[in-house]
Amino acid sequence: MNNVIDFINTHRDRYVDELKQYLAIPSISALPEHKADVRRTAEWSTEEMRRIGLQNVRLIETPGFPVVYGDWLGAQGAPTILFYGHYDVQPVDPLELWESPPFEATVRDGEIYARGAADDKGQVFMHFKAIEAHLKQNGRLPVNMKIILEGEEEVGSANLDNFVKDHRDELKADVVVISDSPMFDRGIPSICYGLRGLVYFQIDLRGTKSDLHSGSFGGAVANPAFVLANVLAQMKDRGGHVKIPGFYDDVRELREEERDQWKRLPFNEKRYAKELGAPRLFGETGYSTLERVWARPTFEVNGILSGFTGEGAKTVIPAVAMAKVSMRLVPNQDPDKIAQLFEDHIKKVAPKTVDVKVTRMHGGKPWMTEFDNKFVQAAGRAIEKGFGKTPVFNREGGSIPVVATFQEILGLPSVLFGVGLPDENAHAPNEKLDLGNFHGGIIASAYLYDEVAKG
Ligand code: BES
Ligand code: MN
Ligand code: MN
Numbered sequence: 379m380n381n382v383i384d385f386i387n388t389h390r391d392r393y394v395d396e397l398k399q400y401l402a403i404p405s406i407s408a409l410p411e412h413k414a415d416v417r418r419t420a421e422w423s424t425e426e427m428r429r430i431g432l433q434n435v436r437l438i439e440t441p442g443f444p445v446v447y448g449d450w451l452g453a454q455g456a457p458t459i460l461f462y463g464h465y466d467v468q469p470v471d472p473l474e475l476w477e478s479p480p481f482e483a484t485v486r487d488g489e490i491y492a493r494g495a496a497d498d499k500g501q502v503f504m505h506f507k508a509i510e511a512h513l514k515q516n517g518r519l520p521v522n523m524k525i526i527l528e529g530e531e532e533v534g535s536a537n538l539d540n541f542v543k544d545h546r547d548e549l550k551a552d553v554v555v556i557s558d559s560p561m562f563d564r565g566i567p568s569i570c571y572g573l574r575g576l577v578y579f580q581i582d583l584r585g586t587k588s589d590l591h592s593g594s595f596g597g598a599v600a601n602p603a604f605v606l607a608n609v610l611a612q613m614k615d616r617g618g619h620v621k622i623p624g625f626y627d628d629v630r631e632l633r634e635e636e637r638d639q640w641k642r643l644p645f646n647e648k649r650y651a652k653e654l655g656a657p658r659l660f661g662e663t664g665y666s667t668l669e670r671v672w673a674r675p676t677f678e679v680n681g682i683l684s685g686f687t688g689e690g691a692k693t694v695i696p697a698v699a700m701a702k703v704s705m706r707l708v709p710n711q712d713p714d715k716i717a718q719l720f721e722d723h724i725k726k727v728a729p730k731t732v733d734v735k736v737t738r739m740h741g742g743k744p745w746m747t748e749f750d751n752k753f754v755q756a757a758g759r760a761i762e763k764g765f766g767k768t769p770v771f772n773r774e775g776g777s778i779p780v781v782a783t784f785q786e787i788l789g790l791p792s793v794l795f796g797v798g799l800p801d802e803n804a805h806a807p808n809e810k811l812d813l814g815n816f817h818g819g820i821i822a823s824a825y826l827y828d829e830v831a832k833g
Contacts, residue, residue, distance in 0.1 A: 432450055433449055435448035
């Protein structure tokens with residue numbers, strides 16, 4: 379291993395230059411005008427994977443963006459890692475809040491700023507460099523490796539479940555490795571053993587066929603903006619409990635020992651609130667902040683649109699109102715079942731004075747693994763070697779829907795080996811990746827393959 383680590387330390391600066399090229403392609407999967415860029419990023423990924431010595435590298439077409447595939451299968455008798463990552467990124471708006479252009483990666487104070495720096499190109503690239511170091515120095519990897527990169531993660535992975543089903547045999551492996559999450563805190567590496575699931579909806583209300591003069595008609599018809607506010611207000615009570623009947627039925631309660639472990643994590647609520655700029659934290663009563671985010675389901679309003687919002691005043695009753703809402707789910711909640719409960723509840727609470735349309739969008743199942751799994755333990759040892767610190771074991775509030783698919787379709791455990799940070803600004807302006815974490819992550823990934831091989 380020493381020669382591999384030496385190689386990584388020697389090439390530190392080159393890695394940053396190369397990562398900048400990857401980050402320069404605006405692979406925004408949500409926006410049609412970036413279609414060609416997303417594809418170009420898939421192609422760039424294949425070229426890089428060939429450069430570092432992977433084999434059978436190719437694009438596999440799906441009805442959406444292609445899956446990038448590559449492997450190295452020369453470690454006879456050793457376990458096989460299925461590595462998953464995504465090469466697409468989130469939109470960049472509001473652009474004016476970026477301190478440097480989102481697709482011109484810029485290093486400031488030891489962090490590289492760009493859309494995709496942490497989520498997820500930077501963390502994918504870290505594995506490319508770990509693989510390259512092994513292959514260039516030793517001509518081999520300690521494990522077999524299959525890599526799939528997706529271009530639709532940020533828009534809900536609509537084609538990935540079918541891809542996994544259709545390629546069940548080619549994807550045979552012993553463990554999935556994913557680096558697409560933050561670590562617990564700066565200087566505190568972690569292995570993540572749980573993610574929340576998601577159901578997402580758009581709600582459209584229509585009151586009348588057109589906007590109305592609020593003087594001539596105010597008092598005669600319901601105002602859809604008002605109705606929407608009322609409907610949303612009935613989704614959650616003042617204590618932060620979701621009021622949809624049956625919503626909590628399948629929620630697995632936190633184990634006492636898990637609660638105790640989390641209480642011992644170095645987490646400072648005051649500092650957390652201050653960093654978020656929140657006057658006060660808010661969440662479900664009876665649970666700590668970490669418990670609320672990692673182990674409790676939520677209902678959120680992601681956006682609201684209605685009526686006149688320009689400068690000045692306009693006396694109008696809007697014809698329509700719209701909201702995007704979503705629920706984060708925890709084990710053992712089922713997205714389909716929760717979706718049904720939500721739709722039933724909306725129908726019950728919405729008055730007959732407006733037309734209501736509820737459209738279900740993407741989502742995914744929650745996921746959790748046992749952290750005494752031998753691969754999770756191997757990941758713990760690897761991250762400790764890369765960062766010189768014992769990791770903590772945590773859960774996360776975000777969602778990676780395919781993790782549950784890997785479990786169900788392929789029967790595989792996943793190791794979430796993320797080196798982002800809670801303040802990485804994922805999905806927000808000024809997304810960044812700490813270059814110390816990037817470098818430590820390359821070393822830790824190189825060790826990970828070795829530790830997985832040891833079993
Ligand atoms: N990398 C994130 C998932 C993530 C975020 C894991 C924070 C752990 C902590 C991923 O790219 C993402 O944004 N997922 C979406 C899923 C959705 C589009 C189905 C999410 O969580 O909103
Ligand atoms: Mn991601
Ligand atoms: Mn994301």
